[in-house]
Amino acid sequence: MTDEIAVTGIRAYGYHGVYAHERREGQEFVADVVLSLSTRAAAASDDVRDTVHYGELAEQVAAILSGEPANLVETVAERIAGAALAWPIVDAVAVTVHKPSAPIEVPFDDVTVTVRRRRERP
Secondary structure, eight states: OOEEEEEEEEEEEEOOSSSHHHHHHOEEEEEEEEEEEOOHHHHHHTOGGGSOOHHHHHHHHHHHHHSSOOSOHHHHHHHHHHHHHTSTTEEEEEEEEEOTTOOOSSOOSOOEEEEEEEOOOO
């Protein structure tokens, strides 16, 4: 069994996209991050050092969303997954990046890309 920590709806303004106007004007991106890990040590110690500080994680995610531009949302999602897996306690992560203002010519609600990554253990 595994536990989960989820931080959803992390918002930041970024300049990702394949079109010049997306890189120039930017738009809001939203990310949802679900971590798979054991929270037993943190529950026993009641110490944030024994878990993932979700405030710090949210700041990392926002920095990626607003950081170095990428052509693809898939690349942004991969960067977020890598940041989440950098926490040694995290076994796996699911990242969904939303691009609600994607340049699509028909009515739509949202565009999302979800990646799931697992820590490679020797």
